[in-house]
Amino acid sequence: MEGVVVKEEETVTCTGGGASSSSSSSSFSPHPMEGLNEGFRKVDPDRWEFANEGFLGGQKHLLKTIKRKRHLSQTTQQQGGGACIEVGQFEFEGELERLKRDRNVLMAEIVRLKQQQQQSREHIAAMEDRLRSTERKQQRVMTFLAKALNNPSFIEQFAQRAAQRREIRGVEIGRKRRLTASPSVENLQEVASVALGSSQFVDYMNQDLPTIENEMETLFSAVLDNESSSDIKDPIASSMHTANGGSNLDAVNETIWEELLTDDLVSGEPNEVAVSDEPEVDVEVEDLVAKPVDWSDDFQDLVDQMGYLRPERQQRSFRRGAVFSGRSYKAAGQPASCVTALSPHNLGVLSSGDRRPAMATHLGERGRRFISLLLVVDWPFEVNDDVTQRSLFCLKICIFCRGWHPMIENGLDVPMVTAIVCTVSAMLLGLLGYLYGPYWGVRKVPGPPVIPLLGHLPLMAKHGPDVFTVLAKRYGPIFRFHMGRQPLIIVADPELCKEVAIKKFKDIPNRSVPSPISASPLHQKGLFFTRDARWSTMRNTILSVYQPSHLASLVPTMQSFIESATENFQSSNEEITFSNFSLKLATDVIGQAAFGVDFGLSKPQSASDSINSFHSQGKDNCDVSEFINQHIYSTTQLKMDLSGSFSIIIGLLVPILQEPFRQILKRIPGTMDWKVDRTNRNISGRLDEIVRKKMEEKNRGSKDFLSLILRSRESETLSKKVFTPDYISAVTYEHLLAGSITTSFTLSSIVYLVAQHPETEKKLLAEIDGFGPHDQIPTAHDLQNKFPYLDQVVKEAMRFYVVSPLVARETSKEVEIGGYVLPKGTWIWLAPGVLAKDPKNFPEPDRFKPERFDPNCEEEKRRHPCALIPFGIGPRACIGKKFSIQEIKLSLIHLYRKYLFRHSPNMEKPLEFEFGIVLNFKRGVKLRIIKRT
Numbered sequence: 001m002e003g004v005v006v007k008e009e010e011t012v013t014c015t016g017g018g019a020s021s022s023s024s025s026s027s028f029s030p031h032p033m034e035g036l037n038e039g040f041r042k043v044d045p046d047r048w049e050f051a052n053e054g055f056l057g058g059q060k061h062l063l064k065t066i067k068r069k070r071h072l073s074q075t076t077q078q079q080g081g082g083a084c085i086e087v088g089q090f091e092f093e094g095e096l097e098r099l100k101r102d103r104n105v106l107m108a109e110i111v112r113l114k115q116q117q118q119q120s121r122e123h124i125a126a127m128e129d130r131l132r133s134t135e136r137k138q139q140r141v142m143t144f145l146a147k148a149l150n151n152p153s154f155i156e157q158f159a160q161r162a163a164q165r166r167e168i169r170g171v172e173i174g175r176k177r178r179l180t181a182s183p184s185v186e187n188l189q190e191v192a193s194v195a196l197g198s199s200q201f202v203d204y205m206n207q208d209l210p211t212i213e214n215e216m217e218t219l220f221s222a223v224l225d226n227e228s229s230s231d232i233k234d235p236i237a238s239s240m241h242t243a244n245g246g247s248n249l250d251a252v253n254e255t256i257w258e259e260l261l262t263d264d265l266v267s268g269e270p271n272e273v274a275v276s277d278e279p280e281v282d283v284e285v286e287d288l289v290a291k292p293v294d295w296s297d298d299f300q301d302l303v304d305q306m307g308y309l310r311p312e313r314q315q316r317s318f319r320r321g322a323v324f325s326g327r328s329y330k331a332a333g334q335p336a337s338c339v340t341a342l343s344p345h346n347l348g349v350l351s352s353g354d355r356r357p358a359m360a361t362h363l364g365e366r367g368r369r370f371i372s373l374l375l376v377v378d379w380p381f382e383v384n385d386d387v388t389q390r391s392l393f394c395l396k397i398c399i400f401c402r403g404w405h406p407m408i409e410n411g412l413d414v415p416m417v418t419a420i421v422c423t424v425s426a427m428l429l430g431l432l433g434y435l436y437g438p439y440w441g442v443r444k445v446p447g448p449p450v451i452p453l454l455g456h457l458p459l460m461a462k463h464g465p466d467v468f469t470v471l472a473k474r475y476g477p478i479f480r481f482h483m484g485r486q487p488l489i490i491v492a493d494p495e496l497c498k499e500v501a502i503k504k505f506k507d508i509p510n511r512s513v514p515s516p517i518s519a520s521p522l523h524q525k526g527l528f529f530t531r532d533a534r535w536s537t538m539r540n541t542i543l544s545v546y547q548p549s550h551l552a553s554l555v556p557t558m559q560s561f562i563e564s565a566t567e568n569f570q571s572s573n574e575e576i577t578f579s580n581f582s583l584k585l586a587t588d589v590i591g592q593a594a595f596g597v598d599f600g601l602s603k604p605q606s607a608s609d610s611i612n613s614f615h616s617q618g619k620d621n622c623d624v625s626e627f628i629n630q631h632i633y634s635t636t637q638l639k640m641d642l643s644g645s646f647s648i649i650i651g652l653l654v655p656i657l658q659e660p661f662r663q664i665l666k667r668i669p670g671t672m673d674w675k676v677d678r679t680n681r682n683i684s685g686r687l688d689e690i691v692r693k694k695m696e697e698k699n700r701g702s703k704d705f706l707s708l709i710l711r712s713r714e715s716e717t718l719s720k721k722v723f724t725p726d727y728i729s730a731v732t733y734e735h736l737l738a739g740s741i742t743t744s745f746t747l748s749s750i751v752y753l754v755a756q757h758p759e760t761e762k763k764l765l766a767e768i769d770g771f772g773p774h775d776q777i778p779t780a781h782d783l784q785n786k787f788p789y790l791d792q793v794v795k796e797a798m799r800f801y802v803v804s805p806l807v808a809r810e811t812s813k814e815v816e817i818g819g820y821v822l823p824k825g826t827w828i829w830l831a832p833g834v835l836a837k838d839p840k841n842f843p844e845p846d847r848f849k850p851e852r853f854d855p856n857c858e859e860e861k862r863r864h865p866c867a868l869i870p871f872g873i874g875p876r877a878c879i880g881k882k883f884s885i886q887e888i889k890l891s892l893i894h895l896y897r898k899y900l901f902r903h904s905p906n907m908e909k910p911l912e913f914e915f916g917i918v919l920n921f922k923r924g925v926k927l928r929i930i931k932r933t
């Protein structure tokens with residue numbers, strides 16, 4: 001028992017006036033150790049205290065006075081004598097009795113302690129369960145929120161159901177809820193309307209916010225405390241619980257929450273309202289809670305990210321999903337700064353004061369829905385700190401740059417957001433650079449304001465080809481014109497044209513390739529668009545074909561075609577579309593000259609205006625007419641305005657997209673690109689066939705253009721490399737193209753203008769008739785020297801209607817023109833069309849006056865030599881000029897020997913034009929033929 005005393009001394013604390021145990025473990029039952037006035041006494045029904053005079057609080061020195069009570073038997077024994085044995089026997093039994101009692105008391109104490117321990121264990125287990133359950137519910141809340149985000153009508157449905165349920169619940173619950181819940185149901189509807197329309201958001205923000213707050217707390221207390229509404233340990237939760245109306249309200253909340261968690265609601269399916277207050281609610285909630293939730297997949301990233309955004313010391317509890325369970329977080333005594341990272345209050349903070357509605361306007365529907373949910377979840381907090389600002393910044397970026405979904409999936413990853421922002425910015429800058437890069441180098445050149453992407457194409461739509469004359473008047477002889485994204489430097493001064501095309505030819509040797517041509521590979525391999533060394537080799541080779549002697553030898557061929565063509569004119573007063581007639585004639589002539597092939601288009605039996613009439617002429621003619629139709633279609637589709645194929649239009653606006661679009665569209669039947677591509681492939685196939693046949697021909701004496709090229713190709717190794725079959729086909733086709741449409745246009749416009757000007761007609765007829773008998777065919781020399789007035793008429797007509805109003809060039813290095821330094825790659829386009837209408841060189845420019853080209857005329861003498869350049873200028877000037885003039889003069893002489901022409905009443909006035917790669921008549925030139933007697 002000594003040992004027991006010692007133990008007591010160690011554990012028992014003195015309280016003064018007696019001893020009292022400090023804990024339940026040190027509260028003793030009656031003990032055998034007693035001193036003077038000592039022993040155990042009951043201080044309350046459950047507790048005993050050791051009482052002794054020497055056992056006083058703070059008086060340690062008295063402890064030694066406490067002595068164990070000496071029992072009589074011991075004393076007697078010590079005092080010696082066996083006489084007392086019998087008496088001692090009785091005392092011993094008494095002692096034994098006492099010890100037994102003590103043991104029983106101790107046993108009872110041990111049993112009680114064990115029970116206490118068991119209770120404590122159970123209590124701890126229950127707390128653990130509750131903790132796990134709470135965590136699972138938080139996971140469910142977040143899963144629910146994610147689903148709700150994907151369902152636009154979620155809040156609306158929720159609000160409706162809450163209202164319905166409230167009605168069904170009956171008067172008592174309804175009254176209790178009305179105190180706190182009813183207004184907030186309406187508020188929820190407001191939230192729903194916020195999700196749907198930003199204007200109502202303003203109203204919503206002006207609502208009674210504490211009421212909303214209460215409602216949200218009520219709502220979320222259901223999920224957080226549903227199990228323990230009758231056993232709330234958390235004092236804050238407890239007070240909230242009481243405030244919200246006790247257990248009835250809990251039942252309502254649980255039901256509401258049950259609905260919230262129901263998949264039907266979050267998946268958007270309208271759901272019958274389940275009218276039940278009873279256990280099924282609990283069962284379902286329990287079921288839901290019991291289901292394993294894939295926390296990490298859906299939200300761990302987001303939660304982690306939230307943790308990242310908060311101060312380090314709070315991270316652990318944050319990771320447990322505190323973002324959406326603000327109240328319990330607060331209850332844990334933690335500062336709420338991180339929890340409020342996404343709170344509406346801070347949305348307000350970020351957007352400084354009352355810009356919340358504005359922000360809601362910009363968030364888009366998903367963003368607004370999300371914020372509505374944040375209002376629901378996170379309303380009670382109000383903290384304003386750096387972390388919040390930062391997280392909201394990221395949030396805002398996510399909303400604007402990525403939408404909500406990726407953020408929810410991937411978390412608020414600041415480096416990633418930064419990377420996205422940088423990438424988007426870089427792309428925007430790249431786009432701007434691409435769109436405005438070409439402009440930047442030439443920005444100093446004057447020009448009208450530019451419409452992004454369209455450039456000045458609307459101006460072209462408004463003024464037609466005359467747009468350059470209009471702009472030259474306003475901006476001077478050198479100005480900027482944006483063909484979509486591409487700026488052109490338009491040079492509208494004879495001296496500057498000379499500088500560009502002749503003096504600085506070395507720096508500006510090539511043509512830029514406009515959008516319509518880059519859409520047509522068939523047109524790219526001709527002389528026109530080849531560049532640098534390849535161009536000079538090709539040009540030198542081809543030039544031999546245009547030697548005067550060779551041209552002179554072509555006169556009889558040309559004459560025979562012209563005579564044959566005019567046999568079509570059957571009777572006087574016949575009305576024809578002269579432009580079609582001239583096109584057939586020019587195509588036949590160039591076909592014979594270029595390929596040595598007689599297309600037979602202008603022969604008498606093909607007298608119909610329409611080339612299609614050849615379909616009735618047997619297979620050969622059908623083939624030819626098909627070929628020519630395709631050639632005309634292919635050429636006329638090459639538009640410089642916005643009326644071409646889609647890929648050409650795209651090429652004008654964003655050139656880099658032209659080829660991808662062409663590649664796609666040419667595979668889609670019915671599109672213009674598809675038709676153009678099919679046509680071009682047919683033409684190429686036919687040309688390849690013609691070239692192949694020519695190559696196989698034994699008779700190499702033919703004087704056509706193709707045979708000449710093939711011959712020169714055999715004799716020179718260089719040109720053999722340059723003139724590969726595909727280039728031969730392209731150049732030959734180019735002759736067909738350049739030689740037909742341009743010549744035909746010029747011929748038609750001369751006849752049209754002469755018909756309009758009787759004086760000119762009279763003088764012209766006089767000159768032609770004065771040449772000699774009508775069957776006398778003029779030679780090449782005659783044509784050059786014996787028809788001066790005809791010369792003047794042709795020139796004036798070419799001035800009046802310039803078939804090629806723009807002549808393209810491109811700088812191959814930095815060059816200065818007209819005081820402006822133009823970077824390499826600048827598109828400089830000469831404007832013969834503007835020059836031709838410049839009153840400085842051509843007084844009364846809109847008057848048709850061939851005499852202005854009389855060599856003896858003052859105007860002619862004063863005129864700048866480069867004022868009229870319909871065939872271009874410099875080393876890249878038209879290679880077919882003489883050929884074309886010879887053909888035009890020969891045709892006119894023959895026509896005016898036999899016929900006169902008058903405007904048809906069916907023709908529009910003034911003439912309308914299309915602006916393709918060259919100018920063309922919109923509806924053709926319609927004339928009446930009058931036979932001369």
Ligand code: HEM
Nearest residue numbers: 528738739742743746804871872873876877878879880884
């Ligand atoms: C009235 C008829 C014609 C007119 C108005 C005309 C107009 C022009 C113009 C303005 C150029 C650009 C010149 C430059 O860039 O400086 C050109 C080039 C050219 N023309 Fe013509 N042309 C006509 C007839 C012809 C004929 C009949 C042929 C062929 C037989 C032809 C073949 C060419 C070729 C191959 C080029 C490119 C020259 C090169 O880049 O080296 N042209 N033409």
